[in-house]
Amino acid sequence: EPEVTQTPSHQVTQMGQEVILRCVPISNHLYFYWYRQILGQKVEFLVSFYNNEISEKSEIFDDQFSVERPDGSNFTLKIRSTKLEDSAMYFCASSEARQGDYGYTFGSGTRLTVV
Amino acid sequence: GQQLNQSPQSMFIQEGEDVSMNCTSSSIFNTWLWYKQDPGEGPVLLIALYKAGELTSNGRLTAQFGITRKDSFLNISASIPSDVGIYFCAGHKYGGSQGNLIFGKGTKLSVKP
Numbered sequence: 001e002p003e004v005t006q007t008p009s010h011q012v013t014q015m016g017q018e019v020i021l022r023c024v025p026i027s028n029h030l031y032f033y034w035y036r037q038i039l040g041q042k043v044e045f046l047v048s049f050y051n052n053e054i055s056e057k058s059e060i061f062d063d064q065f066s067v068e069r070p071d072g073s074n075f076t077l078k079i080r081s082t083k084l085e086d087s088a089m090y091f092c093a094s095s096e097a098r099q100g101d102y103g104y105t106f107g108s109g110t111r112l113t114v115v
Numbered sequence: 116g117q118q119l120n121q122s123p124q125s126m127f128i129q130e131g132e133d134v135s136m137n138c139t140s141s142s143i144f145n146t147w148l149w150y151k152q153d154p155g156e157g158p159v160l161l162i163a164l165y166k167a168g169e170l171t172s173n174g175r176l177t178a179q180f181g182i183t184r185k186d187s188f189l190n191i192s193a194s195i196p197s198d199v200g201i202y203f204c205a206g207h208k209y210g211g212s213q214g215n216l217i218f219g220k221g222t223k224l225s226v227k228p
Contacts, residue, residue: 004157033216043218045159045217091158104216108155108157109156109157
């Protein structure tokens with residue numbers, strides 16, 4: 001079964017440092033997403049990406065965040081200057097078409113710990 | 116922000132028992148999705164519902180899209196230990212964007228053998 005792959009599985013970083021979280025979506029999927037889940041809380045939408053541009057972003061996705069599809073397979077989330085409150089599980093997801101039609105496939109997540 | 120009210124927050128049941136959980140909202144939703152999350156993993160889609168009144172099964176799981184389009188339930192029959200995990204409802208709000216899947220806070224299921 002095709003998978004969404006995320007690396008690293010766990011990243012510890014110092015406050016103020018930049019981090020890049022990496023994702024390889026399913027190969028024939030066209031829509032890509034980042035969600036985050038603070039420990040013990042619900043999953044929250046960050047950003048959606050289609051046709052090499054952001055299609056929507058939430059209030060959480062401020063100027064410190066950016067996404068990029070640097071090549072044909074990777075999809076990255078960058079946090080420029082991490083804060084303690086950025087500590088969370090970050091999930092990448094992809095879908096073949098509009099998510100209303102098919103739902104998502106999520107990756108296993110990257111646990112980001114900011115110290 | 117938009118709220119999905121999911122209940123119960125947690126359940127402790129005996130193996131073999133049936134389970135029921137639900138989500139409600141004050142807003143109309145176009146789709147309802149039910150996910151399961153195991154510890155340290157991402158959510159895995161269990162059932163997707165696209166039409167009001169739709170009733171869909173996936174093995175021992177059954178879910179329904181409420182006719183008012185403001186609620187959905189998930190039933191698990193004859194629970195087994197591997198059903199343990201957190202179950203999330205999620206949906207797309209009517210008139211909302213395609214990018215923003217709204218999640219409930221989850222129901223944590225524990226099954227005693």
